[in-house]
Amino acid sequence: MEVDFGPLAKAGSIMGSGGMIVLSEEDCMVDISKFYLTFTQEESCGKCTPCREGTTRMLEILEKVTSGKGEMSDLDRLERLAKLCQQTSLCGLGRAAPNPILSSLKHFREEYVEHIVDKKCAAKKCVALIKYEISADTCIGCTVCAPNCPTECTTGTRKEVHVIDQDRCVKCGQCFEVCRFDAVERV
Amino acid sequence: MIDKMINLTIDGDPLQVPAGTTVLKAAEKLGINIPRLCYHPNLSIEGACRVCVTQVKGFNHFLTACSQEVWEGMEVQTNSPEIRQARRDIVELLLDNHPRDCQTCERDGNCELQKQAYRLGVRERIFNGERKRFPVEDSGQSVIRTPEKCILCGRCVRVCSEVQGVSNLSQHGRGFHTVVGPANLSNMDDSVCIQCGQCVAVCPTAAFLEKDHTERVWEALAMPRDVKHVVVQVAPAIRATIGEAFGLPMGTPVTGKLVTALRRMGFDEVFDTNYSADLTIIEEATEFLSRVQKGENLPLLTSCSPGWVNFLEKFYPEMIKHTSSCKSPMQMLSTLIKTYYAEKKGLDPKDVYVVGIMPCVAKKFEAGRPEQAMEDGMPYTDAVLTTRELAWMIKSYGIDFVNLPDGEFDRPLGISSGAADIFGATGGVMEAALRTAAVKLTGDELGPLVFEEVRGVTGLKETTLRINGMDINIAVSNGLTNAKHILEAVKHGDKQYHLIEIMACPGGCIMGGGQPYPPLDHDPLDPETARIRAKALYDIDAKKQLRRSHENPAIEHLYAEFLGEPNGEKAHKLLHTHYEARMPRGIR
Ligand code: SF4
Ligand code: SF4
Ligand code: SF4
Ligand code: SF4
Ligand code: SF4
Ligand code: SF4
Ligand code: FES
Numbered sequence: 001m002e003v004d005f006g007p008l009a010k011a012g013s014i015m016g017s018g019g020m021i022v023l024s025e026e027d028c029m030v031d032i033s034k035f036y037l038t039f040t041q042e043e044s045c046g047k048c049t050p051c052r053e054g055t056t057r058m059l060e061i062l063e064k065v066t067s068g069k070g071e072m073s074d075l076d077r078l079e080r081l082a083k084l085c086q087q088t089s090l091c092g093l094g095r096a097a098p099n100p101i102l103s104s105l106k107h108f109r110e111e112y113v114e115h116i117v118d119k120k121c122a123a124k125k126c127v128a129l130i131k132y133e134i135s136a137d138t139c140i141g142c143t144v145c146a147p148n149c150p151t152e153c154t155t156g157t158r159k160e161v162h163v164i165d166q167d168r169c170v171k172c173g174q175c176f177e178v179c180r181f182d183a184v185e186r187v
Numbered sequence: 188m189i190d191k192m193i194n195l196t197i198d199g200d201p202l203q204v205p206a207g208t209t210v211l212k213a214a215e216k217l218g219i220n221i222p223r224l225c226y227h228p229n230l231s232i233e234g235a236c237r238v239c240v241t242q243v244k245g246f247n248h249f250l251t252a253c254s255q256e257v258w259e260g261m262e263v264q265t266n267s268p269e270i271r272q273a274r275r276d277i278v279e280l281l282l283d284n285h286p287r288d289c290q291t292c293e294r295d296g297n298c299e300l301q302k303q304a305y306r307l308g309v310r311e312r313i314f315n316g317e318r319k320r321f322p323v324e325d326s327g328q329s330v331i332r333t334p335e336k337c338i339l340c341g342r343c344v345r346v347c348s349e350v351q352g353v354s355n356l357s358q359h360g361r362g363f364h365t366v367v368g369p370a371n372l373s374n375m376d377d378s379v380c381i382q383c384g385q386c387v388a389v390c391p392t393a394a395f396l397e398k399d400h401t402e403r404v405w406e407a408l409a410m411p412r413d414v415k416h417v418v419v420q421v422a423p424a425i426r427a428t429i430g431e432a433f434g435l436p437m438g439t440p441v442t443g444k445l446v447t448a449l450r451r452m453g454f455d456e457v458f459d460t461n462y463s464a465d466l467t468i469i470e471e472a473t474e475f476l477s478r479v480q481k482g483e484n485l486p487l488l489t490s491c492s493p494g495w496v497n498f499l500e501k502f503y504p505e506m507i508k509h510t511s512s513c514k515s516p517m518q519m520l521s522t523l524i525k526t527y528y529a530e531k532k533g534l535d536p537k538d539v540y541v542v543g544i545m546p547c548v549a550k551k552f553e554a555g556r557p558e559q560a561m562e563d564g565m566p567y568t569d570a571v572l573t574t575r576e577l578a579w580m581i582k583s584y585g586i587d588f589v590n591l592p593d594g595e596f597d598r599p600l601g602i603s604s605g606a607a608d609i610f611g612a613t614g615g616v617m618e619a620a621l622r623t624a625a626v627k628l629t630g631d632e633l634g635p636l637v638f639e640e641v642r643g644v645t646g647l648k649e650t651t652l653r654i655n656g657m658d659i660n661i662a663v664s665n666g667l668t669n670a671k672h673i674l675e676a677v678k679h680g681d682k683q684y685h686l687i688e689i690m691a692c693p694g695g696c697i698m699g700g701g702q703p704y705p706p707l708d709h710d711p712l713d714p715e716t717a718r719i720r721a722k723a724l725y726d727i728d729a730k731k732q733l734r735r736s737h738e739n740p741a742i743e744h745l746y747a748e749f750l751g752e753p754n755g756e757k758a759h760k761l762l763h764t765h766y767e768a769r770m771p772r773g774i775r
Contacts, residue, residue: 045362046358
């Protein structure tokens with residue numbers, strides 16, 4: 001794609017300040033949309049209805065989807081709000097706020113569907129949709145993970161396979177970071 | 188200059204309008220009312236609610252009709268499916284962040300948000316979510332704020348600064364957490380608020396309301412007669428407006444029905460604030476003539492509008508010496524009720540309960556002024572009901588107002604001249620004063636009655652009258668932004684006035700902050716409403732036998748029997764007050 005005003009607009013984007021952010025398969029489009037919307041929702045000055053109320057409602061929907069509680073009808077509501085915000089907001093902030101949502105819904109809709117139907121985040125970015133497990137095959141029982149766990153839910157004795165109590169795990173990822181044998185898996 | 192004409196089409200219909208016309212106004216020419224919430228014809232354009240969006244050929248986003256001016260060849264759609272959905276969704280978004288409270292809300296049935304939600308077809312909630320939480324601010328004496336019901340249309344902010352020149356209100360915070368209120372979101376009484384209640388009048392919802400006094404009045408009315416003697420007085424402007432609350436056409440005078448309704452409700456005596464309006468004129472005219480003779484402290488500024496008095500104390504304390512020391516007619520009458528009347532009736536003033544029916548929100552604050560209380564701190568006026576509150580009480584009681592027979596005010600505190608009736612309209616106090624002053628200055632008992640120069644609802648009127656070889660420069664203002672112009676001119680010595688009438692509310696008390704909300708197809712503050720309501724008062728005046736305040740026999744009798752001389756010692760003690768500079772907390 002050519003980087004110019006026209007082609008960018010066609011793809012549902014804008015030139016903005018000219019910056020470009022490169023994302024990969026390891027990024028979750030729903031999470032990215034949420035990230036940008038969090039910014040615009042906070043920056044909304046609050047003067048006009050669609051931006052003030054609309055960004056808040058869209059953010060609520062995205063939070064619902066990324067936490068695995070989404071329903072397919074949420075996508076229609078999201079799209080409807082995004083268009084409303086784009087078409088009726090008073091200034092450029094509100095009009096551009098839903099761009100990430102609209103273009104990701106257009107080009108990466110399947111990612112949203114995956115979050116809603118399969119309750120899965122392929123990029124493993126949406127914390128509510130992932131869990132940490134210790135592989136019985138790889139864990140050598142080095143015990144490093146256990147003292148690093150803030151909720152003390154990683155347990156096991158020396159030289160034996162450790163386990164995570166899923167009910168108490170807050171998904172902080174500490175064990176994942178500290179395990180030198182890659183025995184902790186994000187699934 | 189002939190306006191350049193612009194051709195456009197609205198929903199396919201061609202039309203021509205002058206350049207500079209907005210789409211909203213152009214559509215009105217075709218008989219199409221585009222929905223609106225933040226728009227108000229008397230205020231600057233805000234463009235905040237976005238309910239008035241329209242589709243214009245060539246644009247991907249929608250344009251707001253209230254702010255968009257027409258251009259040659261413009262093609263507007265006001266009712267396409269996309270527009271219908273957008274408007275519906277915008278109103279739903281407002282409702283989603285609003286308490287679901289209609290059944291228990293003061294504005295139920297007369298709320299613009301409710302009206303638009305119904306009109307635009309919001310029949311279900313599809314975007315529901317968290318809503319903002321703010322406490323109710325009801326510690327003030329006149330105006331209470333319920334921010335959860337605020338839809339951030341900004342009308343109150345604009346009326347307070349543009350019409351009243353007070354600028355007490357602004358938006359605080361940002362985004363979803365925006366809230367409207369005075370600086371530091373302080374208590375209204377501690378802010379620069381002058382309690383005029385115009386924010387209440389223009390608010391489309393119940394986010395601003397007057398402080399409720401109905402409950403205490405019900406309680407007083409329910410007390411045994413020998414424990415509480417409950418007396419009511421009715422301000423001039425009420426008789427011209429309360430009929431609207433019962434579906435009568437605007438400008439229907441209902442004095443007689445009002446008296447009957449109050450009797451049915453159980454008030455022991457029904458008195459007329461008109462009586463003390465006449466008394467005000469005697470006291471004020473005497474004050475005026477003595478200042479003219481001595482040539483000191485001119486101009487004299489009227490003092491019957493408590494909204495204006497608050498403004499004086501907070502913004503123009505240097506003008507205090509110019510301001511008449513007369514209490515407002517309400518306070519004069521309440522004072523007489525608890526002194527003169529109580530004495531005559533052999534009642535202990537403690538057992539007398541005085542209720543004022545007022546067009547005014549500021550009178551609630553005035554009633555509580557400590558310097559206007561009795562020696563033991565008891566207020567002269569115990570409760571002040573706005574026109575709206577009384578209308579609600581009458582409905583709540585179940586009184587069939589429209590079909591009531593006419594009653595008459597009780598005597599003697601119910602006798603009045605036509606000069607008193609017109610107190611309710613801007614220019615009325617001036618005209619009433621001039622009627623009496625002209626007679627006093629010329630000695631001609633048949634002096635002029637009608638002073639056309641001071642009639643009409645424009646914000647600022649000034650003229651020079653020649654009375655008995657003397658030029659009298661007068662000015663009449665309503666809406667405090669207009670008062671500011673005059674006060675600045677006086678301060679800087681640009682103008683030499685003798686007498687200035689100032690009313691806080693735009694149009695005078697007929698448009699007071701406590702008057703009935705207009706029907707939903709009218710805008711609050713509409714000058715046409717003011718004109719019609721004022722006409723009702725002038726018509727009542729024209730039909731009266733007595734036209735000049737000093738001709739009121741009951742007033743003559745009051746001086747002979749009780750007060751002594753106008754401006755005399757007793758009159759001064761009871762009927763006059765004093766003012767002091769009152770800086771809002773934090774500025775002192
Ligand atoms: S669109 Fe602009 S004006 Fe409207 S709330 Fe957002 S930032 Fe404010
Ligand atoms: S992710 Fe955090 S909370 Fe969960 S087991 Fe690992 S260290 Fe403990
Ligand atoms: S302000 Fe209007 S919409 Fe809100 S609760 Fe009251 S009546 Fe209902
Ligand atoms: S009562 Fe009057 S002065 Fe006070 S905030 Fe409302 S409009 Fe402003
Ligand atoms: S308080 Fe009323 S008038 Fe003021 S912004 Fe809120 S809704 Fe509008
Ligand atoms: S103009 Fe009338 S209604 Fe308004 S503040 Fe003054 S007395 Fe009250
Ligand atoms: S009425 Fe036009 S934006 Fe509110």
